[in-house]
Amino acid sequence: MRVMSYREAVIEALREEMTRDGNVFLMGEDVGRMGGVFQATAGLWETFGPSRVFDTPISEVAIVGAALGAALVGLRPVAEIMFVDFTGVAMDQIANQVAKFHFMTGGQAIVPLVIRTQGGVGFGDAAQHSQSLEAWHTHIPGLKVVMPSTPSDAKGLLKTSIRDDNPIIFIEHKLLYQTEGPIPEGDYLVPIGKADIKKEGKDVTIITWSKMVLDSLEAASLLEEEGIHAEVVDLRTLNPLDLDTIIFSVKKTGRAVIVHEACKTGGFGAEIAALIVEKAFDYLDAPIQRIAGIDTPIPYAAPLYRAVIPNPDKIAQAVRGLL
Amino acid sequence: MRVMSYREAVIEALREEMTRDGNVFLMGEDVGRMGGVFQATAGLWETFGPSRVFDTPISEVAIVGAALGAALVGLRPVAEIMFVDFTGVAMDQIANQVAKFHFMTGGQAIVPLVIRTQGGVGFGDAAQHSQSLEAWHTHIPGLKVVMPSTPSDAKGLLKTSIRDDNPIIFIEHKLLYQTEGPIPEGDYLVPIGKADIKKEGKDVTIITWSKMVLDSLEAASLLEEEGIHAEVVDLRTLNPLDLDTIIFSVKKTGRAVIVHEACKTGGFGAEIAALIVEKAFDYLDAPIQRIAGIDTPIPYAAPLYRAVIPNPDKIAQAVRGLL
């Protein structure tokens, strides 16, 4: 198996799908010659030229709205919003147009559209460049939400997303781009709506996604040394949600910890907790714990932002508290 | 006690606060001479004139952003966004500017700003004019979220909101404007962050807010006839949240039903369910139920939108299922 970075996996997925289908194109700020501020489209402009990989003005509303218009006319746009924090600028287009068009037109309109973006705390980009906003997007019926944690999932899910005939927000994580992992050979797809058990265990279920999968796996290693066997469920896609896998695991372990980087209040972890209670109440041996960002804007200095978001120690600590 | 409509209560609150403090002013689309499309600012233009009550262009970004700028320079703006559905247009200003300014400036900036808006399903305004989006706003640290259900709460909370030195989104409900209720005499305030038990009961706690309080009270009456005594907790403000009142009630009844009009997935009901599990797990005699909108854009025709949102029968049915 090849080893590849998350960033390279994203590029390879784009490259393969663009090669396969001439209707796929990329648009966004600095995605062209520069290859994206995170270099996640590097080399594609050179391969496909400016008619299929192009820069836009700083106009997030127009980026999303124009991608929608192009999708309605039969193309399959991959539109980039540089930071998930900027989806607020285009929130009307995302929530009221892109996500609802199929439904509002009684099924007439088909919107095969991927909005690629990235989020999360990096190295001190502060309150407007560090957020995890997936809870906004999961509260929009009609919009699928995909958040892969590994290079292999990133590639397989991005390819599936591009082939999907529904609008999808595909949220990468700025600290994942450099991470590496094995990538299957050939044209593989990862299904949307299927969680992945990244580590098996019998004592507690850790449910998580995106970069927090890595932190949770690290926590699980720490716990393993103490004889605690945590199962780590990587949701990979939040909508559709693979509830079966969550419930199956929680029924097995009787304990659930949910880990996400977004601030706790109103985070998607709440939804998962509520669903577990609805579906597996009688199997729970302890309250469900949420380990999440604290309810503050993300601060600038490292000691501050580190205090805000979860890390392996905090996760391990929470698990110990449940047992 | 006087009886007043919710709409009149809003107007009276604005009138009193504008009289009391010359720094308070109203801006928004059609809030001036027309008095607002829901007539919720009627008469204020006549009293205070166009320098304090004025129409803006259709520019939600500028409305919120300019209100923020005015607040930073010492005024106390009350800015109206006609429908909560349009907050998507201004989401960057709301989430990244207004809510975070105090924190990002290390406490220097003070943002006494009220964004008034209204939401919910009416009589068939369809997918872009019927939403309940408070879950977006409760996931923004720094922004208080107020959603009164009665005329008396509307007046008291709006006055408190205007006097608060933090940004607040104040969400009315289009079907509440015509509802009537008693209003205390004089200059009373309702505290932000204090829930109100609208009906006491011992068998089950119904936790709800905004128009669903009315539906829940109706459900509670139905249940009362069957000998089921439901307690109805009106949260009134979602952030800050009066968790104590919720937990106290749930510990008493052992059963919780959460009712909201917003679509279920990612709704604020999930947060409440998760919090109850965290704080009162051992007191629960049954899984927590969420009665909420189904996960679809709001449809146009009445039989369709009625199928989407909760009503007294659905609520009562859910309660029966728990007992």
Place this chain on the structure above:
Amino acid sequence: MSVTDYLSWGGSMQVRKQEKIDLYRLMVRIRAFEEQSFISFNQGLTYGVLHLYIGEEAIAAGCMYDLRKEDYITSTHRGHGHLIAKGADMGRMFAELLGKETGYCRGRGGSMHIADMTIGILGANGIVGAGVPISVGAAFALRYKGLDHVVLCFFGDATINTGAFHEAVNLASTWKLPVVFVCENNLYGISVSIKNACALRSLADRSAGYAIPGVCVDGNDVLAVRKACIEATARARKGEGPTLLECQTYRWGGHFTADDGKYRPDEEVRHWKEERDPIGNLARDMLGSGEIDQQEIDVIHREVKEEVEKAFRYAQESNPADVDGMLRGVYYESPTRTRNSKGEDLP
């Protein structure tokens, strides 16, 4: 400018009599549709509110008369006229307003969301300004595919102050896309006079900020609108980029069916209804020039009336929207996992 003035210009475009009659019929049809819509609203047969197009018929008719089926439009909350002029089926439109399963959106969308993807109607829209970027994206797709079709983007005067308008027009101008921005300046956005929302004397002047042409016409003169739109679409088809076309007009009623519009001066309303009726004036001019006689006019009105009645009957007799089906309507279920949007199965 009256129709006769326009003809006396000796403009390059010859307007044949039959074309004028067609345009007349189209305007009459739009108005008749709206009148029936209003009656239905008042009878409680529709839901929500309706934004009627009465008084503005010349814009939709004049702009759309020469379009191809393959051309696209984006419309607005005040969309009925646009849809009819682009060729939408009035029966399915009424069915939508009445919340029927045969409606364009199967009762899910209502007046503000009607679309017909088979004839290039990319939807009315309930969010002011939101259609503008969509139109630009459609124009981009046409060029991407190497087609010489165009997109007409309709919106009101007040819409030119939205960020969406700005970002989209700038994009279209920078990329020289085949789109015509048709601003229906009816002087108000709900109750707010455009004078209190924008400092420009003519809204067409906003074009200068994007280095695209701006044209202002009498939007109640269907022939003037038509001529301007033909020129703008020709530019667009030739790859010369977008045009901002301001059409000055007036809505006869309130902003929506629940608004009496009393914030407008009586005299202003009277002036536009009585002196600047796009339909009445065209009839007057054609009668004056002898191109048509009263009897012919009466026939048109009678025929349109029957057409509209038939369409409305179709809607009334249709089944109500199907609640169960709705719950499956949020996502598109591709017949196969790898079908593309053109319906081709990919390997």
Place this chain on the structure above:
Amino acid sequence: MSVTDYLSWGGSMQVRKQEKIDLYRLMVRIRAFEEQSFISFNQGLTYGVLHLYIGEEAIAAGCMYDLRKEDYITSTHRGHGHLIAKGADMGRMFAELLGKETGYCRGRGGSMHIADMTIGILGANGIVGAGVPISVGAAFALRYKGLDHVVLCFFGDATINTGAFHEAVNLASTWKLPVVFVCENNLYGISVSIKNACALRSLADRSAGYAIPGVCVDGNDVLAVRKACIEATARARKGEGPTLLECQTYRWGGHFTADDGKYRPDEEVRHWKEERDPIGNLARDMLGSGEIDQQEIDVIHREVKEEVEKAFRYAQESNPADVDGMLRGVYYESPTRTRNSKGEDLP
């Protein structure tokens, strides 16, 4: 236009020698601050990335020299120069960059969020365009209060394509608010040439779409900038409304400290650095006219160096940001429930 050209204009504004020296010192100070910032970044003393102002100093200096303390500004991600020119304390700025408790934002905000509410700095901003409506609201508040102060709103070339810019400028124009929109046209938004993002030849022409004056100056000529800004602020103070002032300039480095800027032609970079250095050119002109000699220049540079070193030392010696306090920093706790924003207790 060089400084001598400008003087030979015989413009109405006499530029006294001392003023030129002040402006020179201000530009040197800004550059020195940025150089130290860059060093700190490279030493890993700062967090995130920094957007340096080197090459653009003449705009901040020229615009802000004549402002009152009571005037306001809104700034951007590339804000250090604006803040220094408005009078911010470099020690507290460095402290912020280094994440210290004495920093302007107590280490919570960082480079992109520095504000000083006591001298009218309404914040840098990390969201492109977001400061523009804020500036307009501040200008509104000034007029509401009956004051004749103004607001200067800084932003880059690429910002003029955002919806926020449009909505805000339209509002300011319609309401004739006392704000000057200063567009720092450094030819790029990150890697994207403004030519690929906007079809206008001069960005100042965008003003035509709002019926406000548009002025374009050599943004590397501090006296030209100053003159244009004095005129625009005078208009604003008199209640004549906003101006769009385009200042053509160039950033010497990449977009931020982690960018090498290699998407720009070498020759272009060389041209701006060598031939159009705002600081070097002013020195050259003043030396040429005999208004200053090399020794005086050296003194200025040495004094500024010491000043910056002292400021940096202050920052280094300060305590790191306090984690515990942070958790209480999200909401403002009014001393009493009914204190208003001016600090007055209300009944």
